Amino acid sequence: MLEVRNLSKRFGGLVATNDVSFTVAAGSISALIGPNGAGKTTIFAQISGFHQPDGGEITFAGQSLIGLAPERICLLGVTRTFQIVQPFAGLNVRENIAVGAHLHRAGRREALAHAELVAQRVGLGSQLDKPAAALTIAGRKRLELAKALATDPKLILLDEVMAGLNPSEIDEIIPVIRGIRDGGVTILLIEHVMRAVMNLSDHAWVLNNGSLIASGTPAQIAADPQVIEAYLGHGAAARMAAQKQEVHHA
Structure with a gap:
């Protein structure tokens, strides 16, 4: 469904992404993980x-996405959430969601009706009239979704749709994300909550310093x-292996 080939991006002297290639299969939940500053959001x-x-x-x-504006890419069927959630503070939950619904629905009534259906899917059905602010x-994260x-x-x-959530909130949103995939939407996620990555993902790629260093389940x-x-620093793998050996021989 999505194919990224030899993707490179520089910001001045900083190499944000370096010859990155991966393919996301239709109907999958895949994860792009790595330390802070690895280049994940730049890829998105x-x-x-x-x-x-x-x-x-x-x-x-x-179809190539190179050179297309974000709104054109969204019309083709690719959309994204943002790390820093910024709802339209002057609108309620229903109206916030309807903004996205207007992409394919010109009428206000139709957009608001679709917004209610979407709210039910993400667990916001009881908060439709609440001001987004x-x-x-946790509610703002669901609204962003x-x-x-x-x-x-x-x-x-x-x-990072789970960033800032406590463990029980994470447990509650995992089935919501799985339900979206089961409803026919392919998902590629950036996430630091490894419990969620392990629970949700069919496949994962690991990025470090702009380059892919691993791929697999x-x-x-x-x-x-x-x-x-990459996550724990130089020598960490050897130390962990030694600790396992000590436990095994104890």
Whole structure:
């Protein structure tokens, strides 16, 4: 469904993405993970048209996305959420979601009706008339998800939708995300909550310093020495292996 080939992006002397390639299969939940500053959000920005790559190709359903504006990419069926949630504070939950619904629905009544259906899918059905500014962090995260979902995407890019949530809130949103995939939307997520990545993802790619360093199932990724080093520092993989040996021989 989505193919990224040899994607490169520089900001001055900083290499944000370096020859990155991966393919997202239709109907999957995939994860793009890595330490802070690895280049994950820059990749999302390039896929969704907010940044133009310096090199490489991005195709969605066989069509190149290079050079297209974000709204055109959204019309094709690719949408994203943002790390920093910024709802339209002067509108209620229903009206916020309807903004996304207007992409394919010109009439206000139709957009508001669709917004109600989307709110039910993400667990905001009881808060439709609440001012968006009055939502909790967990509520705002769900609203961000709903605003993207209201555009009728085929592929949704979720950028740290669980950041700032407590463990019980994370447990509550995991089945919501799984339900969106089961409803026919392919998902690519950036996430630091490894419990969620392990629970949700069919496949994961690990980015570090702008380059892909590992790819596989979440279990394979978690056991990869390069990944352990990227997250925990040089020598961490060897120390963990030594500790396992000590436990085994104890």
